[in-house]
Amino acid sequence: MNKEIVDRRGLLAWAGLAALTGSLPAHAEDAPKAGPARPPLERVATDAPLGKVLDGKELKLSDYEGKVVVVNFWASWCGYCREEFPYLDKLQRAAADRLQVVSVNTEERDVFRKLSRALAEHVQLTLAYDPGKACQETFKAPGSLPYTVVLRRDRSVAGIKTGWGESSLKGLVDMVNAAITAA
Known part of the structure; x- marks a missing residue:
């Protein structure tokens, strides 16, 4: 564009x-100043919630033991989220043996169900939704989208990306590569 x-x-x-x-x-x-600052996200518990998949199964971070995990929060109405989606899928396809991308939809279940069915055969990343907002709270999602957290294998935070653009794409790829190559 x-x-x-x-x-x-x-x-x-x-x-x-x-x-x-x-x-x-x-x-x-x-x-205007925001309310009190939340402490930065540095590590996420292994049993942290990642939302639910289409069949209702609850995902946990422990489901992806030994992999770098990218948790991305998005919504269908977010244009930047839609632009980012193919890049997240390319990351998943390129490093599927070492990486898991979990895309957490922040909309209600009916919207997620339609989106998930439409996207399922086109993407390899994991699609989830967060009905109780437990995942958003755990990952300290600010409410603005897109919001992405890259976790190393030890579940420490390799980086956080908010927003979208060419520089943020390069930053995301750099964070993922660093997390994958970390011991």
């Missing part, structure tokens, strides 16, 4: 946000 069009869309999104909130801050330090 033409970079100028993408930039223009970004500006329009900011303009729409400004219309809803009244104005845009002139500088980052003028922006």
Whole structure:
């Protein structure tokens, strides 16, 4: 897509946000402050929830023992999530013996069911949904999408990626490669 069009869309999104909130801050330090900061995500428990798959089975991080795990939060209405999806599937296909990508849909079960059935024969990554938001809480998902956490085999966090773009794609690939090659 033409970079100028993408930039223009970004500006329009900011303009729409400004219309809803009244104005845009002139500088980052003028922006409203969020509530108390949560401690950074450094490690995830082996039995951490990863949501449910289409047949209702609950996934746990321990299901992927010995593999690097990429947990990606997404929604069908998120354009950036849809752009990112093929790249996540390529990662899964390229390193299936050492890597597991779990894409956690944040929408309700009926939406997930339709999406999962439509995508199942086209992707190799694991599709899950998070009805009780336990996975989102465990991985400290901020609510903005897409949000991706890369875990090393020992379940320490190799990196976190928020948003989407060419630089974030390269960052994601670098994080995954570093986690796979780590001892």
